[in-house]
Amino acid sequence: MNAVGSLGWLIRNELRLAWRALTAKTKPWVWALLIVLGLAIVIVPVFFLAQDIRGKLAFQGAPPTIALVAAQGFVLVTFTLLLSGSIASSVEALFERGDLDLLVSSPLDSKVIFASRALSVALKTFLSSLAFVLLAVIAGLILGIWQILGLIPLLAAISLISSAFGMLLTLGLVRAIGARRAKTVAQVLSALVGAAIYLASQSFRFLGDSSTTGGMTGWLIKLFRGNVDTSGFWWTPARAAFLDPLSSILMLALGAGLLWFTTNLVHNTFILGTQTATMGGGKRLSAKSSDSSQPVKFTSGLTRIVMNKEWRLIARDPYLISQLGLQMLYLLPAVFVFWQPGSSSFSLFGSSFASYAVNIFIVLLGGTLISRLTQIIVAGEEAPELLAMSPAGGENLRWIKFAGVLIPTILLFSPLLVLVVVRNMHPLVGLLAFFGTVLSLGILQVWTAKPQPRADLMKRGGRSDFLTGLVQGLVTFAWLAVVLGLESGAWWGWLGLGVGALLPLVSLLRPRSSLGY
Amino acid sequence: MTSEIPAIKLEGLQKRFGSVTAVSSINLSIAQGQLYGLLGPNGAGKTTTLRMIAGLLKPDTGDVQILGQSVTKQPKLAKQPLAYLPDDPLLYGKLRPLEYLEFVAGLWGIDASVAAPKAVSLLGLMGLWNNRLELVEGFSRGMKQKLALAGAMVHEPKIMILDEPLTGLDAAAARQVKDLLVDYVKAGNTVVLTTHILEVAERLADRIGIIARGALIAEGTLEELRGKSHEASAYGAKASLEDVFLELTQAGEAQ
Numbered sequence: 215m216n217a218v219g220s221l222g223w224l225i226r227n228e229l230r231l232a233w234r235a236l237t238a239k240t241k242p243w244v245w246a247l248l249i250v251l252g253l254a255i256v257i258v259p260v261f262f263l264a265q266d267i268r269g270k271l272a273f274q275g276a277p278p279t280i281a282l283v284a285a286q287g288f289v290l291v292t293f294t295l296l297l298s299g300s301i302a303s304s305v306e307a308l309f310e311r312g313d314l315d316l317l318v319s320s321p322l323d324s325k326v327i328f329a330s331r332a333l334s335v336a337l338k339t340f341l342s343s344l345a346f347v348l349l350a351v352i353a354g355l356i357l358g359i360w361q362i363l364g365l366i367p368l369l370a371a372i373s374l375i376s377s378a379f380g381m382l383l384t385l386g387l388v389r390a391i392g393a394r395r396a397k398t399v400a401q402v403l404s405a406l407v408g409a410a411i412y413l414a415s416q417s418f419r420f421l422g423d424s425s426t427t428g429g430m431t432g433w434l435i436k437l438f439r440g441n442v443d444t445s446g447f448w449w450t451p452a453r454a455a456f457l458d459p460l461s462s463i464l465m466l467a468l469g470a471g472l473l474w475f476t477t478n479l480v481h482n483t484f485i486l487g488t489q490t491a492t493m494g495g496g497k498r499l500s501a502k503s504s505d506s507s508q509p510v511k512f513t514s515g516l517t518r519i520v521m522n523k524e525w526r527l528i529a530r531d532p533y534l535i536s537q538l539g540l541q542m543l544y545l546l547p548a549v550f551v552f553w554q555p556g557s558s559s560f561s562l563f564g565s566s567f568a569s570y571a572v573n574i575f576i577v578l579l580g581g582t583l584i585s586r587l588t589q590i591i592v593a594g595e596e597a598p599e600l601l602a603m604s605p606a607g608g609e610n611l612r613w614i615k616f617a618g619v620l621i622p623t624i625l626l627f628s629p630l631l632v633l634v635v636v637r638n639m640h641p642l643v644g645l646l647a648f649f650g651t652v653l654s655l656g657i658l659q660v661w662t663a664k665p666q667p668r669a670d671l672m673k674r675g676g677r678s679d680f681l682t683g684l685v686q687g688l689v690t691f692a693w694l695a696v697v698l699g700l701e702s703g704a705w706w707g708w709l710g711l712g713v714g715a716l717l718p719l720v721s722l723l724r725p726r727s728s729l730g731y
Numbered sequence: 732m733t734s735e736i737p738a739i740k741l742e743g744l745q746k747r748f749g750s751v752t753a754v755s756s757i758n759l760s761i762a763q764g765q766l767y768g769l770l771g772p773n774g775a776g777k778t779t780t781l782r783m784i785a786g787l788l789k790p791d792t793g794d795v796q797i798l799g800q801s802v803t804k805q806p807k808l809a810k811q812p813l814a815y816l817p818d819d820p821l822l823y824g825k826l827r828p829l830e831y832l833e834f835v836a837g838l839w840g841i842d843a844s845v846a847a848p849k850a851v852s853l854l855g856l857m858g859l860w861n862n863r864l865e866l867v868e869g870f871s872r873g874m875k876q877k878l879a880l881a882g883a884m885v886h887e888p889k890i891m892i893l894d895e896p897l898t899g900l901d902a903a904a905a906r907q908v909k910d911l912l913v914d915y916v917k918a919g920n921t922v923v924l925t926t927h928i929l930e931v932a933e934r935l936a937d938r939i940g941i942i943a944r945g946a947l948i949a950e951g952t953l954e955e956l957r958g959k960s961h962e963a964s965a966y967g968a969k970a971s972l973e974d975v976f977l978e979l980t981q982a983g984e985a986q
Contacts, residue, residue: 510851512833512843519837523826530825530866597821600882603785604838605810 219322224330232338249345256349260356272358277456282444285455288365291411293372296339298408300373300380301400303335308384308484309397328481332381332473339380340373364457367466371454374469378476385480401533409540516606521618524591534668538586542579572637573644573697576630577651580623581690584652587619588659594668601731608731616660623652640701650711651693654718658686661721682721689717736799738763738890738921739784743793746779746945753779755945756793761938763798763889766916767923768936770972772980776945777925778818781892784923785815797890811839814888818895820879824868828859828878831867832885839886846885853881856911858904872899880908884915891915893924897931909935933972943980 216222236245277285308314308331317327347369354362383403387396444452454461513519528534592615595601601611624631627648634644662682692714699707739761746754754776761767771777782788784795786802786809795802800809823831829850836846854860857877862870867878876899883891896912897905912922913935926932932939933953940950949959956975 510829510847512829512836512847512850514837514843516837516840519834523823523830523834526830527823527825596823599787599815599817600821600835601838602787603810603813603815604835605807605840606838607807 219320219326221326221329221333224317224322224326225333228330228334229337232334252345252349253352256353257356260353264357268357273361277361277453279442279444281456282449282452283442285452286449288455289368289372289451292343292369293376294411295408296343296372296376297379298404299342300335300339300377301384301404301407303338303377304380304384305397305400305404307331307335308388324484325477325481328484329477331484332377332477335381336373336377336469336473339377340370343369343373361456364455364462367457367462368451368454371462371465371469372451374466374473378469378472381476382480385483389483398532402536405533405536405540409543516610517614517617520611520614521621524615524618525622527596528587528590531668534590538583541582541586570697570701572630572634573640573647573701574694576627576634576644576648577690577693577697580627580648581651581655581693583626584619584623585655585659585686587623588616588656589663590668590671591615591619592660593663593665594671595665595731596668598665598731611731612660616656620652620656643697643700646700646711647693647696650696650714651690654689654693654714655686657718658682658689658721661718685717685721689714692717736763737761737796738765738798739923740796741780741784741793742796744780744783744790744795745792746776746783746788746790752945754783754790757942757945757947759940759947759950761921761923763921764916764919765921765937766912766935767921768932768939769923769925769942770929770932770939770976771925771942775942775980777942778894779945780942781815781894781923781925782817785813785892786810787815812889813892814883814886814890815892816879816883816894816896818898820875821882822867822875822879824866826867827865828854828863828867828881831878832882835882836885841886849887850881850885853884856907857881858907873901873904876900877904877908888920890921891923893922895926896924897926897928929972929976939972941976941979948982949979 216226273281318324344366347365351362351365354360354365384396384400387399387403390396391399450461450464454465513522592612601608631645631648634648635641692710695710696707696714699705699710701707737760739759741757741759744754744757744759745752757780769777769780779788783790784797784802786795786806789803794804795809797809797813802809823834826834832850832853833843833846836843836850841849851860854863857880859874859877859881862874867875870878876896880893880896883893891912893912896908900908909931912924916922916937924932924936936953938950938952939956941948941956949956951959953972953975956972956979957970959975959979
């Protein structure tokens with residue numbers, strides 16, 4: 215048993231809370247079933263399909279260069295993703311947990327409190343990726359590569375390192391710009407760091423930097439000839455992935471040392487940050503700005519007032535904007551498949567790829583944007599009871615809110631719509647598909663969105679039932695079919711038009727979900 | 732005559748949540764121009780009753796009438812003269828106080844030329860004028876409570892339903908709000924409030940209703956309530972509302 219108030223006692227409390235959170239919505243047996251299924255999905259095919267190569271990939275002594283390069287890539291991607299996760303966890307540990315006041319006001323040493331939080335962030339970070347790593351480890355063991363067991367201590371080391379950096383970064387922001395802004399900036403940073411590798415890979419691909427591409431190609435040629443020197447210090451993480459004892463110990467020591475250093479360096483800032491966050495710390499007005507002689511003007515009309523409110527709430531939420539922006543960015547490669555240099559030489563349904571590009575672009579991006587924004591504004595209402603008790607009427611307010619999403623979406627896409635009309639070979643199809651998509655998906659959301667806190671909508675990507683998700687997917691495919699089918703003169707383009715237009719109307723027949731207003 | 736129409740009339744109001752009866756057949760009429768205190772122990776059904784009056788919960792049986800209009804049958808008409816302030820204020824963190832008041836006034840269809848000076852005056856009255864350019868998310872609990880109260884008053888409702896309106900307020904602000912409510916009632920309006928501070932109800936309320944286990948167990952002026960309590964009768968006119976409340980609710984619990 216750990217002594218009351220000790221680090222172990224606090225960590226045990228953290229673990230208990232984490233377990234309750236994990237099993238609050240999903241029962242332990244469901245988790246067990248998911249794990250068994252996941253293992254079966256990997257083990258069975260690897261076991262049966264890789265009979266021929268079993269043992270051939272095994273090696274003794276130093277791992278082959280290509281394996282070390284792959285491991286180094288794994289370390290880079292994992293570190294970026296875990297750093298993103300640990301910044302998010304640090305924000306939660308520092309600003310969002312309701313029990314910090316209790317701990318900080320207790321006679322416990324602030325260093326012990328911070329260490330327990332830092333370790334819980336590291337543990338959460340480790341567990342978030344363990345399942346995926348375990349699958350890779352099991353697959354490797356089946357193939358006879360027992361050294362791949364090194365991925366587990368390596369993941370632990372990366373979790374410790376990323377947690378230390380995540381905590382340092384978040385608390386550094388608290389010191390530099392104050393607790394309230396630090397929370398927002400850290401959230402945005404977490405999203406950007408998570409997407410960093412992805413964005414870098416896409417920029418190499420689409421910006422067409424010949425020097426970079428050339429450099430990469432040359433390096434890969436050297437790699438396959440075995441001319442890359444992997445004996446240096448920088449290859450320690452890669453060697454640790456294959457259970458090189460010294461490298462594994464070094465990586466774990468580095469992780470533990472960094473977390474220890476972070477704890478000793480910033481535990482006081484941690485307490486200060488917590489208190490500042492709890493106190494609110496709203497910006498005070500100067501004497502000049504509090505001049506009461508300035509006339510106050512209000513807007514008239516329910517529609518304008520509701521729209522103004524919704525636009526203000528979005529414009530003042532940088533985290534929400536960054537998340538929306540990233541969702542748009544993640545869609546870009548799907549569009550660039552059609553838009554890459556040389557794609558015009560390929561044809562699809564009798565037309566070149568390039569001729570579809572802009573229309574597919576506006577359908578995919580317009581659909582995603584309207585769907586997410588409508589869900590946020592309609593389902594993420596912060597004061598549903600205020601609306602419910604007003605005489606304005608919930609139904610009326612839902613449609614005003616939708617108009618408040620539709621107008622900026624159309625304005626945002628207007629340059630592209632002009633491009634569709636001026637440059638595209640099928641402007642009518644493009645405009646029809648864009649307006650059809652945004653109206654269909656918007657109406658679907660207005661009718662089926664389920665109420666939930668706005669912050670949760672961005673964290674978990676929203677909650678919708680299976681049927682609604684299916685219909686949304688079908689509607690998007692239907693409008694893509696309109697683009698491809700009508701432009702190429704295929705009959706199924708008209709089928710797409712019918713499905714895209716009618717499905718949202720059918721959804722209106724379903725009982726409307728209660729939004730609390 | 733308008734004044735003869737009760738401000739609020741509850742007829743056989745009942746609400747169940749699963750097997751639990753939250754509110755059981757409440758009949759109550761609250762006249763216009765009164766400050767009515769609704770008291771009861773935790774979980775007695777006060778908030779459920781207030782939420783049904785505000786049209787946020789649909790009663791299983793019975794009806795609520797606001798100035799003669801049924802909340803369930805004519806919700807728009809019934810809600811127009813009504814304001815409800817829940818114990819957890821309904822605010823938007825990313826709005827500024829004046830923007831919030833503009834939004835609330837808009838929901839009740841108040842013209843901008845009327846709403847703007849009213850909002851300015853309310854912010855001044857609540858001591859929030861110097862905070863008008865700050866986002867609400869940075870406000871303290873008390874500041875949020877005051878802003879929510881300003882929101883409840885910005886459309887000049889004839890009836891205010893207030894659930895624990897003094898929560899989070901400091902002594903000066905609490906006094907300010909109490910004075911404001913008294914003036915508001917003197918102007919012919921009606922206030923229904925719940926509070927756990929019995930002294931507040933004793934000093935402010937014209938009539939008091941006591942709810943226990945979802946039922947209205949006693950109702951009347953303080954004098955009338957004293958008459959219904961045996962222990963209080965022993966104390967005579969010296970019996971406080973606390974004495975009356977504890978005896979009546981404990982008797983209710985024992986049953």
